[in-house]
Amino acid sequence: MTYFQQHQSDFLEGLKTFLRIPSISTLSEHKPDIRRAAEFARDELLHAGMTSAELIEGNGNPLVYAEWLAAPGKPTVLFYGHYDVQPADPLDEWKSPPFEPTVRGNDIFARGAVDDKGQVYLQIKAVESLLKTTGKLPVNVKFLLEGEEETGGEHIEEYVKTRPPRLKADAAVVCDTEMFAPELPTICVGLRGMVYAELFVEGASHDLHSGVYGGAAPNPIQAIAEILCALKDREGHLLIPGFYDRVVPPSQKERAAWATLPFDEKEYTEKEMGARALVGEPEIPLFERTWARPTLEVHGIRGGFTGEGAKTVIPARAVAKISTRLVADQRPDEAIQQLRAAVSAACPNGVTAELKVLHTGAPSLTNPDNPFIHAAAAAMKEIFGKETVYIRSGGSIPIVGVFDQYLGIPSVMMGFGLPDDNLHAPNEKFHLPNFYRGIEAVARYLEILGE
Amino acid sequence: MTYFQQHQSDFLEGLKTFLRIPSISTLSEHKPDIRRAAEFARDELLHAGMTSAELIEGNGNPLVYAEWLAAPGKPTVLFYGHYDVQPADPLDEWKSPPFEPTVRGNDIFARGAVDDKGQVYLQIKAVESLLKTTGKLPVNVKFLLEGEEETGGEHIEEYVKTRPPRLKADAAVVCDTEMFAPELPTICVGLRGMVYAELFVEGASHDLHSGVYGGAAPNPIQAIAEILCALKDREGHLLIPGFYDRVVPPSQKERAAWATLPFDEKEYTEKEMGARALVGEPEIPLFERTWARPTLEVHGIRGGFTGEGAKTVIPARAVAKISTRLVADQRPDEAIQQLRAAVSAACPNGVTAELKVLHTGAPSLTNPDNPFIHAAAAAMKEIFGKETVYIRSGGSIPIVGVFDQYLGIPSVMMGFGLPDDNLHAPNEKFHLPNFYRGIEAVARYLEILGE
Numbered sequence: 064m065t066y067f068q069q070h071q072s073d074f075l076e077g078l079k080t081f082l083r084i085p086s087i088s089t090l091s092e093h094k095p096d097i098r099r100a101a102e103f104a105r106d107e108l109l110h111a112g113m114t115s116a117e118l119i120e121g122n123g124n125p126l127v128y129a130e131w132l133a134a135p136g137k138p139t140v141l142f143y144g145h146y147d148v149q150p151a152d153p154l155d156e157w158k159s160p161p162f163e164p165t166v167r168g169n170d171i172f173a174r175g176a177v178d179d180k181g182q183v184y185l186q187i188k189a190v191e192s193l194l195k196t197t198g199k200l201p202v203n204v205k206f207l208l209e210g211e212e213e214t215g216g217e218h219i220e221e222y223v224k225t226r227p228p229r230l231k232a233d234a235a236v237v238c239d240t241e242m243f244a245p246e247l248p249t250i251c252v253g254l255r256g257m258v259y260a261e262l263f264v265e266g267a268s269h270d271l272h273s274g275v276y277g278g279a280a281p282n283p284i285q286a287i288a289e290i291l292c293a294l295k296d297r298e299g300h301l302l303i304p305g306f307y308d309r310v311v312p313p314s315q316k317e318r319a320a321w322a323t324l325p326f327d328e329k330e331y332t333e334k335e336m337g338a339r340a341l342v343g344e345p346e347i348p349l350f351e352r353t354w355a356r357p358t359l360e361v362h363g364i365r366g367g368f369t370g371e372g373a374k375t376v377i378p379a380r381a382v383a384k385i386s387t388r389l390v391a392d393q394r395p396d397e398a399i400q401q402l403r404a405a406v407s408a409a410c411p412n413g414v415t416a417e418l419k420v421l422h423t424g425a426p427s428l429t430n431p432d433n434p435f436i437h438a439a440a441a442a443m444k445e446i447f448g449k450e451t452v453y454i455r456s457g458g459s460i461p462i463v464g465v466f467d468q469y470l471g472i473p474s475v476m477m478g479f480g481l482p483d484d485n486l487h488a489p490n491e492k493f494h495l496p497n498f499y500r501g502i503e504a505v506a507r508y509l510e511i512l513g514e
Numbered sequence: 515m516t517y518f519q520q521h522q523s524d525f526l527e528g529l530k531t532f533l534r535i536p537s538i539s540t541l542s543e544h545k546p547d548i549r550r551a552a553e554f555a556r557d558e559l560l561h562a563g564m565t566s567a568e569l570i571e572g573n574g575n576p577l578v579y580a581e582w583l584a585a586p587g588k589p590t591v592l593f594y595g596h597y598d599v600q601p602a603d604p605l606d607e608w609k610s611p612p613f614e615p616t617v618r619g620n621d622i623f624a625r626g627a628v629d630d631k632g633q634v635y636l637q638i639k640a641v642e643s644l645l646k647t648t649g650k651l652p653v654n655v656k657f658l659l660e661g662e663e664e665t666g667g668e669h670i671e672e673y674v675k676t677r678p679p680r681l682k683a684d685a686a687v688v689c690d691t692e693m694f695a696p697e698l699p700t701i702c703v704g705l706r707g708m709v710y711a712e713l714f715v716e717g718a719s720h721d722l723h724s725g726v727y728g729g730a731a732p733n734p735i736q737a738i739a740e741i742l743c744a745l746k747d748r749e750g751h752l753l754i755p756g757f758y759d760r761v762v763p764p765s766q767k768e769r770a771a772w773a774t775l776p777f778d779e780k781e782y783t784e785k786e787m788g789a790r791a792l793v794g795e796p797e798i799p800l801f802e803r804t805w806a807r808p809t810l811e812v813h814g815i816r817g818g819f820t821g822e823g824a825k826t827v828i829p830a831r832a833v834a835k836i837s838t839r840l841v842a843d844q845r846p847d848e849a850i851q852q853l854r855a856a857v858s859a860a861c862p863n864g865v866t867a868e869l870k871v872l873h874t875g876a877p878s879l880t881n882p883d884n885p886f887i888h889a890a891a892a893a894m895k896e897i898f899g900k901e902t903v904y905i906r907s908g909g910s911i912p913i914v915g916v917f918d919q920y921l922g923i924p925s926v927m928m929g930f931g932l933p934d935d936n937l938h939a940p941n942e943k944f945h946l947p948n949f950y951r952g953i954e955a956v957a958r959y960l961e962i963l964g965e
Contacts, residue, residue: 337719352730353730
C-alpha cells in the first residue's frame with residue numbers, strides 16, 4: 064500500500080480545512096481570511112518537509128515561499144499556485160454553502176475546490192509523499208504561492224519582475240488549468256491575456272423623470288448599450304479598430320490536433336454550459352474561438368432603479384464591468400489604447416464615458432518541445448493510462464508570461480480540473496479521483512525529472 | 515386679512531405632517547405607511563368640512579372618497595390626486611432626508627412635496643378655506659384620491675371603469691402637473707401614456723467563466739444591449755415597426771403657441787437637467803419631442819457581478835426596466851404588441867427574452883375649448899396676474915384617459931409644480947408661494963364655476 068493510498072483521508076481532510084477559509088481577494092472584508100489561507104499553506108509546506116517556508120510581506124496580500132534545495136546537480140522546479148478564490152455570489156444558486164466543503168459522489172464542492180486550492184494542495188501533498196517515504200526529493204523544489212490571482216496578480220508580478228535570486232529555477236509548474244476531458248491527461252501550452260476594466264458613463268447631474276425629460280435627456284444605460292454594441296457585433300466580431308492586427312492564427316498542425324480531440328458539441332452546449340446555442344464568430348471553429356481569438360465580455364452592469372416595481376427615472380449614471388481576452392501576440396498596453404479609442408468613438412452625445420482599467424495580463428504561448436513539458440506528459444500518461452494531449456486555454460494566468468519574460472523559464476501547465484467544474488460559478492467542484500491522481504502525477508513528474 | 519393669509523402656517527404644518535409619511539407604493543414594506551397616508555387625507559377632508567369622507571377598500575391600496583353636494587343646480591367637480599409617492603433612492607443624493615420635510619428659502623423639500631401630496635393638500639385647503647369662511651361651496655365637490663399612481667393606478671382604474679354612481683360629475687380637476695415657468699399660470703391639455711415593462715434575458719443556466727467560455731457562451735447583458743439598440747437608434751428614433759403609425763402631430767396653431775413660450779435652452783439643459791447636451795430626434799423641436807412624440811427609456815438594469823473589483827463571469831441572466839411613452843392616438847395594447855414583436859425580432863441567438871408588462875396608461879389630449887378649462891384659466895390668471903398658457907406634458911396620468919372614457923368628463927389639469935422641482939428624483943421640492951397661490955387659485959376656480 065502506497066503513501067498515497069494510506070493518506071487519502073488525511074489529504075481530503077486537509078483540503079477541506081483549506082477550502083473552509085473564504086479567502087476572497089476581490090472583497091476587502093476578507094483580508095483576515097487571506098492571511099489565514101496564506102499561513103495555512105505555509106504550515107502545510109513545513110509539515111510536508113520543505114526545508115523552509117515563509118510569508119513574503121510587501122504590498123498587497125502575502126506571497127508564500129518555500130524551498131528544498133538538497134539535490135545538487137539536479138534541475139530546480141518552481142511550483143506556482145494561488146490561495147485566493149473568486150467571490151461566491153450568487154449565493155442562492157449553491158446547493159451546499161460555498162465555504163462548507165461537501166463531498167457528493169466523487170466530487171468535492173466548494174469555492175476554490177479546483178481554482179486553485181485543490182491544485183495547490185495536490186502539489187504540496189506530492190512533495191510531502193516523496194519526502195515522507197524517501198526522505199528527499201529527486202530534484203530541487205521551490206514554491207511560490209500568491210493571494211491575488213483573482214484580482215489580477217499585480218503584486219506577485221512586481222516581485223517576480225525584480226528577478227529575486229531565490230526564484231532562480233529551470234521551469235515553473237502551474238497547476239491551475241483543466242483536462243480536456245475526464246480521463247484525458249492534458250497539458251496546456253497557450254493562455255489568453257486580458258484587460259479588465261470598469262466603464263463609467265454619466266449623463267445629467269441627477270436622475271430625471273422619464274415623462275418630463277424623455278426625448279431630451281441623455282440616458283447612461285442606453286449609452287452603455289450603444290458602446291457595447293459598437294465594440295462587438297451581433298455575431299461576436301470585435302469592432303475595435305486594430306484589435307486583430309497582431310493575432311497569430313494557430314498552425315495547421317495545431318488546428319489538426321484540435322480537430323481530433325474527443326468532443327460532443329451538444330453535451331458541451333446543453334449539459335456543461337446549460338445553454339441553448341453556441342455563439343461567437345460563426346466562421347471560426349469553436350476551440351479557436353475560445354483559445355486563440357480575442358473576445359469581449361460584459362461581466363456586470365448596474366444603473367438606475369432595480370428594486371421591486373416601477374420607477375420612471377432616467378438615471379444620472381451607470382457602470383459596466385467589461386474585459387477583453389487577448390491572444391498572442393496582442394499586447395495589453397496597446398489593447399487598452401485601442402479599447403479606449405473605441406469607447407471614446409462610440410460614446411454618444413450628451414454623456415461622458417470613462418474607462419478605468421483594473422488589471423491586465425499578457426497572453427502566452429509555449430513551445431511544447433522542451434524536456435520539462437515532455438516529462439510532464441510522460442508522468443500524466445503513466446498515472447492516467449492515456450496519451451497526453453496538448454491544448455490551449457481561453458483563461459488567463461498572467462504569471463506565466465511574467466515567468467517567461469523575467470525569469471526566462473517555461474511554465475508547465477499540468478491541470479487536473481474538469482470542464483464541468485464550474486470554476487468562477489456556483490457549485491464549483493473538484494473531481495476527487497483527479498485530486499488523488501494529481502498528487503501521484505506531480506510526484507511521478509519529479510521522479511522522471513530526477514532520472 | 516383673508517383665511518388664506520391667517521392660516522399659512524397651519525397649512526404648512528399640515529403639509530409637513532402629510533409629507534412625513536413614507537407612502538411609497540412601489541415597495542411593499544411601506545403598506546402601513548400607505549394606509550396612514552390615506553387615513554390622514556380622509557381626516558383632513560372631514561376637518562375641511564366635507565359632508566362625508568371615507569376609505570374605499572378593495573383590491574390594492576385604499577381610495578379616499580369625500581363629497582359635499584349641497585349646491586343643487588350647480589355643476590359637480592371631482593378632485594383627483596394621489597397620496598402615494600415614488601421611492602426616494604438614491605438616498606445619498608438628498609440634502610435633507612426625503613421624509614423629513616425641510617424648508618430652505620421659499621421651497622419645501624421632501625419626497626412627494628410636489629408629486630403629489632402638496633397638490634392634493636392644496637385642493638383640500640382650498641375647499642376648507644371656502645367652507646370655513648362661507649359655510650358652503652359654490653359648486654358640488656367630490657374627491658377621489660388614490661394610493662397607486664406611482665405603480666400604475668391599476669385599482670382606481672378598475673373602480674372607475676365600473677362607473678360607480680357616486681363618481682358622477684361634470685369635470686375632473688387634476689392637480690398633478692407643473693407650470694411651464696415660474697409665475698406663468700399653465701393648464702396642461704395633453705399627456706403621454708405609457709407601457710412600463712421588465713425585460714428578462716436568460717442565457718446559460720449558470721454563470722460561466724469568461725476565459726473558458728468567452729467566444730462560445732451567450733451573454734445576457736450584451737443581449738440586452740443589442741435589444742435596446744435595436745429598439746432605438748443613436749439619434750433617438752424608435753425602430754419599433756408601426757410605433758409611429760398612429761402618432762398625431764401637433765397642429766400648426768399648437769406648434770406656433772409652443773414656439774412663443776419663454777424658454778432658455780441653455781438654462782434648461784445645464785441648470786435644470788444638469789446635462790451637457792440635449793438629445794433625441796434632431797429634426798423634431800424640443801417640446802414636440804418631450805410632449806408629442808413617443809419615447810423609450812431604460813430605467814434600470816441589473817446583471818452579473820457588480821461588487822467591488824473584478825469577477826470574470828458571463829452571467830446567466832440580466833433584467834432591465836424599460837418604458838415607452840405613448841402619444842395620441844397610440845393605444846397601449848397595440849404598443850405592447852409592437853414592443854413584444856420588436857424585442858422578439860431583436861433577441862440574439864442563444865438567449866431568451868421575456869417582456870413582463872408592469873403597467874400601462876393611455877395618452878390623452880383634451881380640447882381646451884370647454885367652460886371648465888376656461889374657468890380654470892381665468893382663476894389662475896387672477897391669482898398669478900398673467901395670461902394662462904396651454905401646454906402639454908410628457909408625463910403620464912393614466913386616470914385622465916379613464917375619466918374621459920368611462921365617466922365621460924374632461925379633466926382640468928391645473929398644475930402648480932415648477933420645472934426644477936425634481937419630481938421622481940432626489941431633492942424633490944414644492945415652491946411654497948405656489949402652494950399658497952394654488953390654494954387660492956383652486957378656491958377662486960370653484961367660485962367662478964359657481965357664478
